[in-house]
Amino acid sequence: MIRIIPRLAAAAAALLVCGLAYGQHIDPDILKAQAGTYLVAPEDGGAGCRMTLETGTAIGGYSLSGQDSCAKPLPALAESYAWNFDGNGGVVLIDALRKVLARFVENEGSPIKTEDRVPLLLIxxxxxVDRLPTFSSLAGTWTMQRPDGEKLCGVTLDGHVNADGNAPLSLSGDCAANVARLKFTVWHIEGFGLTLMGGDGSSLGFDMRADGNFDKTKDEGGKPLSLVRH
Structure with a gap:
């Protein structure tokens, strides 16, 4: 599963320790760590847009580009003029008058997102890819296989989410022994990361790739493995 590097927490700590406010100096390494191109998209799977958080200074914070791409999917964000750290581990997008258009809050182990009724993620x-995967969009039959095409197991993902925020899954009866022993029963989606989980604490994380299929996250180690949709 995609894991968020705690760079925002480091930025927040630096801001609090040094007593910095918007527009004041931030450690260049912290700034470079956060800068980059991100997708801003609704958590419910709606279309989003890409912005690049830059290291150049701007009124109220730091420069950004790409906001014009938000004009259709997220028109309010097309007015974004600059970005900054909010001092609490998050990121804000502001307009030319320094009005906050979106505040992305840090969630431990998860992508930063707004606290709106339908949250926006910055990821x-x-x-x-212009939108986030959802339980319903990923529901269906998948094959767990090696890069050379060797099939290890059939996996059927159910799209009905339970109270714990997970959804059921079932494995085919012909799974390879090293997969069957993990006894996966539920799955979870977080950003572009998908995790298969068993009742005994076993888990296996995958990261989404551009074609919509998934590769086992590098953090898992071991041989390469993919989930490919039928």
Whole structure:
């Protein structure tokens, strides 16, 4: 599963310790760590847009680009003029008058997102992808396989989410022994990361790629493995 590097927490700590406010100096390493191109998209799977958080200074914070791409999917964000750290581990987008258009709050182990009724996420995304996957969009039959095409197991993802925020899954009866022993029963989606989980604490994380299929996250180690939709 995609895991968020705690760089925002480091930025917040630096701001609080040094007593900095918007527009004042921030450690260049912290600034470079946060800068980059991100997808801003609704958590419910609606279309989003890409913005690049830059390191150059601007009124109220730091420069950004790409906001014009938000004109259709997220028109309010097309007015974004600059970005900044908010001093609490998050990021804000502001307009030319320094009005906050979006405040992305840090959530431990999860992508930063707004606290709106339908949250917006600020997240690194595969090239060409303009929206977040959802339980309903990923529901269906998948094959767990090696890069050479060797099939290890069939996986059926159910799209009905339970009270714990997970959804059921079922494995085919012909799974390889090393997969069957993990006894996966539920799955979870967080940003572009998908995790299969078993009742005994076993889990296996995957990261979405540009074609909509998933590769086992590098943090898992071991041999490469993919989830490919039928």
């Amino acid at each position: 690194a995304a595969p090239d060409g």
